[in-house]
Amino acid sequence: xxxxxxxxxxxxxxxxxxxxxxxxEGLVKVTDPSWSSRSYLMDSGGFLKGFFEWxxxxxxxxxxxxxxxAWGLTLIGIALVAGIFTRYAAYAGIVLLGLYYLxxxxxxxITYLFPVDGSYFIINKTLIExxxxxxxxxxxxxxxxxxxxxxxxxxxxxxxK
Amino acid sequence: MKAKNTNPDQKDKEKNTISRRDLLAGLASLPVLxxxxxxxxxxxxxxxxxxxxxxxxxxxIIPKGISPLIDGPPLRLGxxxxxxxxxxxxxxxxxxxxxxxxxxxxxxxxxxxxxxxxEQFMLQESLNIEITGICDVFDKHAKQGVETGANxxxxxxxGKMAKLPKRYRTYKELLAADxxxxxxxxxxxxxxxxVALEAARHGKHIYCEKPLSWTVPExxxxxxxxxxxxxxxxxxxxxxxxxxxxxxxxxxxxxxxxKISLIEVCTNRNDPNGAWVYDIDPEANEQTIDWKQFIGPAxxxxxxxxxxxxxxxxxxxxxxxxxxxFTHEYDALNQILDxxxxxxAMASGGIYFYKDGRTVPxxxxxxxEFPDRDLTLLYSATLANEKNRGKVIMGHDAWIELDESLxxxxxxxxxxxxxxxEKGIIxxxxxxxxxxxxxxxxxxxxxxxxxxxxSRGLLYTYRGGKPIDTTHLHLRxxxxxxxxxxxSQPSCDIDQAFExxxxxxxxxxxxxxxxxxxxxxxxxxxx
Numbered sequence: 001x002x003x004x005x006x007x008x009x010x011x012x013x014x015x016x017x018x019x020x021x022x023x024x025e026g027l028v029k030v031t032d033p034s035w036s037s038r039s040y041l042m043d044s045g046g047f048l049k050g051f052f053e054w055x056x057x058x059x060x061x062x063x064x065x066x067x068x069x070a071w072g073l074t075l076i077g078i079a080l081v082a083g084i085f086t087r088y089a090a091y092a093g094i095v096l097l098g099l100y101y102l103x104x105x106x107x108x109x110i111t112y113l114f115p116v117d118g119s120y121f122i123i124n125k126t127l128i129e130x131x132x133x134x135x136x137x138x139x140x141x142x143x144x145x146x147x148x149x150x151x152x153x154x155x156x157x158x159x160x161k
Numbered sequence: 162m163k164a165k166n167t168n169p170d171q172k173d174k175e176k177n178t179i180s181r182r183d184l185l186a187g188l189a190s191l192p193v194l195x196x197x198x199x200x201x202x203x204x205x206x207x208x209x210x211x212x213x214x215x216x217x218x219x220x221x222i223i224p225k226g227i228s229p230l231i232d233g234p235p236l237r238l239g240x241x242x243x244x245x246x247x248x249x250x251x252x253x254x255x256x257x258x259x260x261x262x263x264x265x266x267x268x269x270x271x272x273x274x275x276x277x278x279x280e281q282f283m284l285q286e287s288l289n290i291e292i293t294g295i296c297d298v299f300d301k302h303a304k305q306g307v308e309t310g311a312n313x314x315x316x317x318x319x320g321k322m323a324k325l326p327k328r329y330r331t332y333k334e335l336l337a338a339d340x341x342x343x344x345x346x347x348x349x350x351x352x353x354x355x356v357a358l359e360a361a362r363h364g365k366h367i368y369c370e371k372p373l374s375w376t377v378p379e380x381x382x383x384x385x386x387x388x389x390x391x392x393x394x395x396x397x398x399x400x401x402x403x404x405x406x407x408x409x410x411x412x413x414x415x416x417x418x419x420k421i422s423l424i425e426v427c428t429n430r431n432d433p434n435g436a437w438v439y440d441i442d443p444e445a446n447e448q449t450i451d452w453k454q455f456i457g458p459a460x461x462x463x464x465x466x467x468x469x470x471x472x473x474x475x476x477x478x479x480x481x482x483x484x485x486x487f488t489h490e491y492d493a494l495n496q497i498l499d500x501x502x503x504x505x506a507m508a509s510g511g512i513y514f515y516k517d518g519r520t521v522p523x524x525x526x527x528x529x530e531f532p533d534r535d536l537t538l539l540y541s542a543t544l545a546n547e548k549n550r551g552k553v554i555m556g557h558d559a560w561i562e563l564d565e566s567l568x569x570x571x572x573x574x575x576x577x578x579x580x581x582x583e584k585g586i587i588x589x590x591x592x593x594x595x596x597x598x599x600x601x602x603x604x605x606x607x608x609x610x611x612x613x614x615x616s617r618g619l620l621y622t623y624r625g626g627k628p629i630d631t632t633h634l635h636l637r638x639x640x641x642x643x644x645x646x647x648x649s650q651p652s653c654d655i656d657q658a659f660e661x662x663x664x665x666x667x668x669x670x671x672x673x674x675x676x677x678x679x680x681x682x683x684x685x686x687x688x
Contacts, residue, residue, distance in 0.1 A: 012190070016190055016193055019193075020193060020197060023194075023197055024197055024200060024201065027197070027198075027201045028201065028204060031201065031205060077197075078194065081190050081191075081193050081194055081197075082190055082191060082194065083187075083190055144186060145186050145187075145189050145190060146186075146187060146189075146190055147187055147188070147191075148187075149183055149186055149187040150179055150183060150184070150187040150188075
């Protein structure tokens with residue numbers, strides 16, 4: 001795809017800022033052996049509350065959820081920042097964000113223990129970030145600014161001058 | 162004129178090489194990873210620094226595991242009093258009525274709560290006991306008690322049962338039996354000591370429900386009788402098995418709170434059942450209840466089903482908020498701080514909400530002074546409000562908020578923590594330690610989410626985890642002491658029981674006589 005310098009900058013910044021967000025969140029969890037999503041899951045609301053609570057209370061399910069979450073965030077983050085496997089990472093990001101939203105939907109009448117910064121009616125930051133993932137998929141930039149650029153055509157034979 | 166394909170990227174791609182420009186653009190975003198790595202490293206060192214500063218020199222003893230059951234022949238137990246507490250004790254011993262098991266199995270089909278409840282009961286360790294004697298003045302309760310006592314194998318109605326325990330009409334007959342080694346006393350308060358004295362007389366080991374006693378003189382009688390008989394005695398304050406109390410004790414011993422000057426304990430209930438307005442069984446009448454035996458040492462009154470079931474509402478049989486509920490709180494604090502008997506007590510309150518003919522107050526506030534320890538113990542109770550105030554131990558450097566879980570919060574004007582507060586390592590008014598039963602170690606709370614949840618005591622037991630039945634543990638401790646046969650006594654022995662009783666009585670007398678009461682610990686007299 002062809003972009004102007006201005007649009008390319010905007011899209012790359014979107015990709016890197018969302019990637020940064022995912023990566024930091026992921027790394028903090030990966031490097032903390034005592035982190036668990038249990039309290040988050042137990043605080044779920046909405047019509048899938050029962051399912052998320054079940055995951056929190058089932059040891060195996062919780063361990064899997066914790067690993068997938070921590071590593072998922074990290075790998076998605078690296079992919080977005082570095083600009084490699086970006087499309088897959090963005091799809092995975094949509095799945096994760098979708099799950100967060102299903103666990104903590106922003107509907108009137110649903111209250112959570114952990115206070116929310118701001119007032120939201122259906123659309124909250126999670127959904128906005130989900131939309132950002134979609135933009136990242138639709139307007140790829142990793143082959144211009146990102147590692148994908150280096151793998152664009154066949155194997156690297158030599159570094160040019 | 163420019164040729165079509167002279168742009169350097171195109172040329173390189175045709176040659177399958179990477180241009181410098183490609184390399185630059187390709188790697189442009191990588192420095193971000195470096196920056197993030199730095200941010201993470203920073204975060205980790207900060208957290209570690211805060212943790213170690215907080216936890217530093219504190220050596221917390223977290224109770225781990227349960228002591229093993231001592232071997233021996235089956236212990237033969239008699240149960241005196243098969244009302245709701247008696248039945249609960251039997252369940253903690255491993256005996257549920259077969260009908261109840263059937264009922265719970267039904268509920269368990271639909272409800273996760275009942276499924277877990279039943280599972281926990283089935284998995285509860287067997288204590289190697291037999292129930293050989295049942296005594297209750299209400300025929301219906303006695304029959305239920307007998308059928309429950311036979312359900313050694315925890316079956317439903319069609320399942321295998323053990324030998325039916327014998328029903329005794331009077332507690333004296335039960336205690337005289339050869340095939341009863343030990344007795345559980347779950348009668349109304351006014352009968353505790355009558356039964357306990359008889360048990361000591363016959364050399365039967367005693368597990369007596371709280372409060373120990375209904376009057377002051379009998380408190381001395383039972384202490385003497387238990388010590389002289391050498392029986393193993395446990396007062397039913399199962400709170401002694403509560404992990405968070407053991408952790409609190411360990412923290413206070415290491416001066417985490419600094420000097421303690423005030424302790425607040427409370428009772429808050431707001432429903433008729435909590436105010437002892439229990440259901441009256443329609444099968445209760447003068448033919449089915451041995452009313453005279455029920456009255457025992459209490460002032461004579463004609464038969465009243467209301468008084469039989471709701472005995473806690475009258476001084477004639479019960480001990481009011483002081484003996485009924487304050488004693489739980491007192492024993493917990495006594496366990497944590499070795500308080501002993503206070504120097505003085507003051508009380509005030511009244512019947513403010515439940516104007517139903519009861520004689521005991523439904524609002525009671527008491528203050529107990531411990532000048533040797535430089536502290537006051539405050540008790541505040543209402544049966545008409547459910548705000549759970551918990552227990553708060555207030556020290557100069559920090560306070561402890563205590564119920565099933567434990568929170569330690571630094572005081573902003575703390576001397577001990579002043580430097581750390583100034584440096585921002587400790588945030589006053591926010592919990593610095595938390596402990597929840599089942600946790601492996603004390604948490605130093607550092608992340609915002611943890612702080613938020615911890616301040617609501619919800620870090621791990623959000624939906625109430627799986628608490629171990631403390632009553633089961635308390636009975637187990639008593640049974641182990643019996644089997645040891647070396648004179649060892651359990652944690653809530655007769656001396657602890659004596660302290661509980663005297664303290665509660667000091668409060669009750671202060672309420673009745675509208676004056677401050679005092680304890681002369683040399684002559685052992687309340688004046």
